[in-house]
Amino acid sequence: MTHVLLPAAVALFGLSTAFYLAALWSSRPALLRIGHAVLGLTLLVAAGAVFALVGDALEGTYTQVGLVVSALVLGAVYLVLTRRYPVAGLGSFVSALATLLVLFAFLGGQAAPSPTPTVLDGLLRVHIVLAFVGVTAFGFSTSVSVVYLMQARLLKQKSNVELRRRLPPLDVLDRLALKGIVLGFPFYTVSILLGSAYAIRTDHLRASYVLAIVSWAIYGVVLQARLTAGWRGQRAAVLTTAGLLVVLGAVAQYSFGVG
Amino acid sequence: MELLVLGLSHKTAPVSIREQYALADEALVAAASRAREVAGCRESFVVSTCNRVELWTACDDAAQTRAELILAFAEVGRTHAVQLTPHLYVHHGQAALLHLFRVASSLDSLVVGEPQILGQLKAAYEHCRIGGVTGPSLHRAIERAFAVAKRVRSETGIGKSVVSISSVAVDLARQIFDSLDRCTVLLVGAGKMGELAARHFRRHGAHELLVANRSFDRARAVAEALGGHPRGLDELESLLVQADIVVTSTGAPGYLVTAAMVRRVVKARKYRPLFFIDIAVPRNVDPVINSLDNVYVYDVDDLSGIANENLAGRHREAFAAETLVAAEASRYQSDLSGHAIAPTLAALRRHADTVRDAELERASKRLGGLDEKQRKAVEQLVDGAMNKLLHDVFSTLKDAARTDDGAELVAAARRLFRLDESKE
Numbered sequence: 001m002t003h004v005l006l007p008a009a010v011a012l013f014g015l016s017t018a019f020y021l022a023a024l025w026s027s028r029p030a031l032l033r034i035g036h037a038v039l040g041l042t043l044l045v046a047a048g049a050v051f052a053l054v055g056d057a058l059e060g061t062y063t064q065v066g067l068v069v070s071a072l073v074l075g076a077v078y079l080v081l082t083r084r085y086p087v088a089g090l091g092s093f094v095s096a097l098a099t100l101l102v103l104f105a106f107l108g109g110q111a112a113p114s115p116t117p118t119v120l121d122g123l124l125r126v127h128i129v130l131a132f133v134g135v136t137a138f139g140f141s142t143s144v145s146v147v148y149l150m151q152a153r154l155l156k157q158k159s160n161v162e163l164r165r166r167l168p169p170l171d172v173l174d175r176l177a178l179k180g181i182v183l184g185f186p187f188y189t190v191s192i193l194l195g196s197a198y199a200i201r202t203d204h205l206r207a208s209y210v211l212a213i214v215s216w217a218i219y220g221v222v223l224q225a226r227l228t229a230g231w232r233g234q235r236a237a238v239l240t241t242a243g244l245l246v247v248l249g250a251v252a253q254y255s256f257g258v259g
Numbered sequence: 260m261e262l263l264v265l266g267l268s269h270k271t272a273p274v275s276i277r278e279q280y281a282l283a284d285e286a287l288v289a290a291a292s293r294a295r296e297v298a299g300c301r302e303s304f305v306v307s308t309c310n311r312v313e314l315w316t317a318c319d320d321a322a323q324t325r326a327e328l329i330l331a332f333a334e335v336g337r338t339h340a341v342q343l344t345p346h347l348y349v350h351h352g353q354a355a356l357l358h359l360f361r362v363a364s365s366l367d368s369l370v371v372g373e374p375q376i377l378g379q380l381k382a383a384y385e386h387c388r389i390g391g392v393t394g395p396s397l398h399r400a401i402e403r404a405f406a407v408a409k410r411v412r413s414e415t416g417i418g419k420s421v422v423s424i425s426s427v428a429v430d431l432a433r434q435i436f437d438s439l440d441r442c443t444v445l446l447v448g449a450g451k452m453g454e455l456a457a458r459h460f461r462r463h464g465a466h467e468l469l470v471a472n473r474s475f476d477r478a479r480a481v482a483e484a485l486g487g488h489p490r491g492l493d494e495l496e497s498l499l500v501q502a503d504i505v506v507t508s509t510g511a512p513g514y515l516v517t518a519a520m521v522r523r524v525v526k527a528r529k530y531r532p533l534f535f536i537d538i539a540v541p542r543n544v545d546p547v548i549n550s551l552d553n554v555y556v557y558d559v560d561d562l563s564g565i566a567n568e569n570l571a572g573r574h575r576e577a578f579a580a581e582t583l584v585a586a587e588a589s590r591y592q593s594d595l596s597g598h599a600i601a602p603t604l605a606a607l608r609r610h611a612d613t614v615r616d617a618e619l620e621r622a623s624k625r626l627g628g629l630d631e632k633q634r635k636a637v638e639q640l641v642d643g644a645m646n647k648l649l650h651d652v653f654s655t656l657k658d659a660a661r662t663d664d665g666a667e668l669v670a671a672a673r674r675l676f677r678l679d680e681s682k683e
Binding site: 161167 | 550569
């Protein structure tokens, strides 16, 4: 089932992204509703893919499960948030990121089926689960930050009134971005500690670990600056986005087994 | 019953004529009652706003009552029909209906898409309804007009964007701040324009208002009027640290708010967003400030540019709304026609059944001794022939009802089949 459900989830996440993008540029509210419906369906397919992956119980499916669960949670959190906050404009960014994560899971599964050790011990399992909780939260923060940068730019340039109106207010975006980092950072920190312990124990240092530590440092700086120096807005958004790029680099490196 | 409207609007009459028709609520009913005195006028209501005054009636024959109604309308405005006529528009039948739908949908308003007209129309109609001058024909039409207006607002973007400077400023603030009820507004200068903008923010829930002015007494007066707190202009920098939205409208010749000042302020406010609305000419806020992080500056040209863009957007949406309204008007007319023809079709069916029953009775006496099967066969034969004949008549009448000569054909059918005689 995995070989059917994973590509289906990639295609459906991509389709929902297309609908959300169309909704952002067009004034037709029906497009947004269709986007929500497609995303809802995608989440079901992604859940099916997770069950199939777990059912397959193959070596090396842990990373794939983590990636698909991250995408699933991102989509679900977005759908829940649209009921509480005026964040409908976030849809295209969240679903684009989810598409990327599921695509990693799909391609990673095909190109390098078993980059991980043959016997996964408890330490590694917990490390992976916590890392993906962190990645999901950071992924959400980054999606929100990208929209923040876009909205701030439109407001500065005083252009595209229609698009600006469809994007959420800066205040909401800033708050949500901070919440994502605050939520994800502790999980990511523990995951990094466990990952380091595992690497030391197995004497197996990979480039992905180094990248993960760099991304952890970036998020640490963002969090520290936001909570103490009151950083917010564009600077925080840029750094949050940079952090996720490094995280994705680590995930890609880990999934494809390069380096 | 035919709809007829006569009226004056911002498009046809200058304010010197329109102001004669500034009617209070009780006067609306009195004006509508005066119209009801005209022979053939069965129902009426009057609506009076800054931009239009209209007398709506349902009459037996619009062509006959029109002249009398114009005289009555002139009398309401204490003017002469001769002076009034060049500015007056008169519509009846389908054109009147279309006009009603357009007015209710704000397609005929001075600012296309403004929402007030629907409320004004509803209030005026309600007064006249309570005054007992309206009736079923007007009620059906106005109820449909309200439904059409609702459809126009929900299915087109005609009312989505704001078009006044103050509303644009509030709209922009809402794209920066989640909710105005947590925002402090600082009004710098106590001029009329600034006061208007500050009042608008207050009405939209701004949490606190600070008024800073060179003259403290003037600041206090404006602050009292708007429920705010007066401050001296010398405190400006510290006030900028407190405020989220700053409206400037002083007559100062140079920049009151400089880039260096705002750089310090931004740090002191821990990078919380700051929104400047500079409606002063010459400008009070250095435009360079807009390039600073988390600070947004809009001057009067930016605001009016957005207002104009929104207005152009409304006009584009109005095009779609016009199509919707025209389709609704023709559907309503069609429903009305169907409603009007129904009694004739029913009478014709009753007449045919009476003839059939009588003929079957006579035939069964003449033929005698028919068994049940034979009797049923004869009945089916007669029914079949009659239904085929009536089907064409019914279809032609239903189709004709939607056209201009429908009433004539219905009258001809009633005469041909002596429907009115048989009724008697």
